[in-house]
Amino acid sequence: MNPFPIAWASLRRNRFTAILFIAIVALTVALGIAISAQERALRLGSARAADKFDLIVAAPGSHNDVLFSTVYLDPSAVPLLDPAITRLLLEDDQAEFVAPIGFGDAIGDAPVVGTTAAFVEHLSGGLAEGRVFTALNEAVVGALSPHAIGDQLEVSHGHGGATGTDADAAADAIAAGAAVPGGDGDHPTITITGRMQPTGTPWDRAVVVPIEYNWSAHGLGTGHRPGDSHIGPPFDPDSLPGLPAVVVKPVDVAAAYGLRGAYRTPQSTAFFPAEVLVELYALLGDATAIMSALTLAAQALVVAAILAGIVAILDLQRQQFAVLRALGASRGFVFATVWVYVAALIVTGAIAGLLLGWGFAAIVSELLANQTGVAMRAEIGSSEFRLVGALVALGLLLASLPAVLIYRRPVVDGLR
Amino acid sequence: MPGLSLAASGLRLAFAGEGIIDLPELTLAPGTLTALAGPSGSGKSTLLYLLSGLLRPDAGSVTWAGQDLARLGESQRDRWRRRHAGFIFQNFHLIEELSPLDNVLVPVWFDHVSAKAARPRAIALLDQLEVPQRRAHVALLSRGEQQRVAIARALIGDPAVIFADEPTASLDATSGQTVIAVLRDLALGQGRTVLVATHDAALRAQAGTTVLLEHGRTRHSEATA
Structure with a gap:
């Protein structure tokens, strides 16, 4: 029987109708695939981006805000960490290194981030070219930055109109009768001395300056005694200003948990980026589950509508x-012929949808990566195959x- | 393949409470061409469906060479048609998207026969019936050629019985004459049992017997050739 x-x-x-049906199935499947693959790409990309930020210590407040501003360089208003806490951290032997992080300036659309050379090495895993900064007005750029070694750049205060961190700092300064950060500071021209390797984080688009530049540019000193022009640790405990965040690399896992517990105080908070991301993923996961269920329901409705058309x-x-039948065909043969006809439409549509969905997700990933700086790549995995398999099984039934x-x-x- | 003899008796089929076929007796011998004639609605096609096992009578028997189709289940009647019968229709009912050769092979696809093994016979039948095989689609053939493809399709299983429902009604006179000659050869030349529902006087003239139906009953049966 054939x-x-x-x-x-x-x-x-009925080729035109068949093509139409296949296209409808394909688009419906593609939607589900794209949502599923993109959601996973987002999770993996954001998790990879946070890998090098072992432990973050900041002032008490929203972990999300600190995480987004520190790892993803998303400007947001975060309170400043008490310098006394930074002092303790710098002296803590459980920390392999302590990297102050400062924001608030920009060159064009690129954020200017202040930190230490040690953190640049840690984040980038060695530079792609040039050398790390050794003077206050030197900088390294992220792998995707358009600036070249030797470029001299003007730094402007603020970041895309959002100056929350500085706004807080300014408010603190006014309350203390001190110089207004950013208002009174000087923003000297910087010279690019090196380029980082790709990190898959928004830091790839950033200009990274010594933390001393960041403090100095906002009128907060340099973290060293007057006259001391060296860059990086050790800092003068009495000259340290407030900081949006400090990234700590613990000496080992036990130290990581020890530091996390020790710096959860009324004056500070400490957290692993992963724990914040897990909470976000849980929320995202719930939304994705609902969207996936809705997509599957929409797919089932589409299949039902197509079957009615068929x-x-x-x-x-x-x-x-x-x-x-008159020529002698059995009922079984007629059944098989119709079933093969319908199955061909559904299976072809599902396969086309799988490829189309992967394409959609890849495009969306690229757009999101361009927008956020977080490297992400949509891939078709077992969950997408299961989704298509479920639809095909339902369709064949x-x-x-x-x-x-x-x-x-x-x-x-x-x-x- | 030699034809089969038919002995149908007491055949009745009621539709919506109204008797439409009431045939006390009908016998056919192998090697005969029999015409079922009568006005439209007289029950010619319905009788053809009854005698081929497409319909099961409410009463009576349709016995082909000792096998009563009225007592068989649907799948057994399907199998009987596959083994013993060929069907020719007024409008050919070919699958336009297929080639002439593939149309002839259609019955092979639902039988337990290898299409590869049946292919030489299909080609031979099309040659015999002078159908050009090179046309990619059967729709490109003339109507007379299409009906000859349908005849080849009916013959691919080498059936003992041929049922034809108005086989010349859609054809011009010349093509009709060719089909009549083929049907006559199948019966008188090859010994098959050929039963044709027709309005065509030329076809009736070539049939050995004409059974004239009126309101589902036999008005009379006459030897015509």
């Missing part, structure tokens, strides 16, 4: 099936319905 040539002939006869089309071919309807039709009615 139902394929007749099913193929039916597909060719029944109408096959009804127009009832004479052909009646003729086959539902394909029996038109097959049964045609199968049950009296032969003579079709011949008249």
